[in-house]
Amino acid sequence: MYLDDTSPLADFKYPEWQPWYRSALLEFDRKKLSDCVKAAESAIYGRLASIPRDPNHHDERDAIHDALQGLSYLKQELPDDPWDSR
Numbered sequence: 186m187y188l189d190d191t192s193p194l195a196d197f198k199y200p201e202w203q204p205w206y207r208s209a210l211l212e213f214d215r216k217k218l219s220d221c222v223k224a225a226e227s228a229i230y231g232r233l234a235s236i237p238r239d240p241n242h243h244d245e246r247d248a249i250h251d252a253l254q255g256l257s258y259l260k261q262e263l264p265d266d267p268w269d270s271r
Contacts, residue, residue, distance in 0.1 A: 199245055201235075202228040206252045209259060222259050229253060 197203040205228040209221035229249055236242045 199232070199248060201232045202249070202252070205229075206255070209256060215262070215264065218259065219263050222256055222263070225252070225256055229256075 197207075202225070205221070205225040209218070209225040212218045212221040229252060233246075233249060236245065
């Protein structure tokens with residue numbers, strides 16, 4: 186995961202999953218993108234499983250929904266074939 190001194194976990198509203206999502210968004214190496222997307226999805230789904238379904242978490246659930254849509258878009262950019270040199 187890409188994190189440096191300019192992006193401490195405290196800067197994220199939802200540090201349980203947003204750093205991994207950001208890392209996927211910032212990954213330009215197509216060979217690494219798949220792993221970044223998988224790590225972000227794992228962090229997001231792990232967080233979803235741990236938060237209760239109540240109004241106190243509505244904003245985070247909305248943010249997660251948006252992040253999953255973003256990851257879906259990124260996954261469209263992944264080559265279907267590992268030999269694809271797009």
